[in-house]
Amino acid sequence: MAILKVARMGHPILRQVSQPVPEEELGSPGLLGLVRDLVDTMREYDGAGLAAPQVHVPRRVVVMELASNPRYPDADPLPLTVLVNPGIEVISERRIEVLEGCLSIPGIRGVVPRAAEILVRARDPHGGVFEARYAGFHAAVVQHECDHLDGVLFVDRVADTRTLGFVRELERFGPERAGGPAAPAGDL
Numbered sequence: 001m002a003i004l005k006v007a008r009m010g011h012p013i014l015r016q017v018s019q020p021v022p023e024e025e026l027g028s029p030g031l032l033g034l035v036r037d038l039v040d041t042m043r044e045y046d047g048a049g050l051a052a053p054q055v056h057v058p059r060r061v062v063v064m065e066l067a068s069n070p071r072y073p074d075a076d077p078l079p080l081t082v083l084v085n086p087g088i089e090v091i092s093e094r095r096i097e098v099l100e101g102c103l104s105i106p107g108i109r110g111v112v113p114r115a116a117e118i119l120v121r122a123r124d125p126h127g128g129v130f131e132a133r134y135a136g137f138h139a140a141v142v143q144h145e146c147d148h149l150d151g152v153l154f155v156d157r158v159a160d161t162r163t164l165g166f167v168r169e170l171e172r173f174g175p176e177r178a179g180g181p182a183a184p185a186g187d188l
């Protein structure tokens with residue numbers, strides 16, 4: 001088990017476009033070890049998702065997991081999911097607004113418009129083919145993590161910067177007063 005150091009906004013690794021995992025590395029001890037460390041690190045810091053560039057590895061790998069959490073009663077649980085070389089197809093014109101946070105931008109949240117429904121195609125770390133549909137907050141988590149692979153942070157996508165705030169203030173005054181909707185929030 002290894003807890004890795006999480007890069008914070010301002011570190012150039014977070015702005016790189018990450019490289020795909022080559023076919024011959026699927027199932028390799030190196031990739032499986034990276035996935036284990038990503039999962040350990042995500043759980044250690046109570047994140048709902050983590051992308052490899054956030055731990056200074058510029059590869060197209062993300063992990064996601066939402067245990068049922070009383071802090072986020074509106075968020076349905078999401079089982080541990082590992083996406084290697086993911087691609088997203090937007091399957092609904094509908095947009096949702098989600099109050100997002102990020103382990104690389106600790107203490108800050110903001111409202112981000114996201115596609116409400118997506119289809120994800122990826123590989124699993126053992127080389128299998130992965131395909132799933134996501135909607136609502138889960139779709140937002142996938143989009144947030146896949147953005148990391150292209151060097152994009154959630155603050156780049158905040159439509160109204162007045163919704164940005166520190167967690168403590170948003171909890172005290174509420175995201176509604178800060179201008180955003182009441183929506184599940186988490187560090188992604």
Ligand code: NI
Nearest residue numbers: 102103104188
């Ligand atoms: Ni993030």
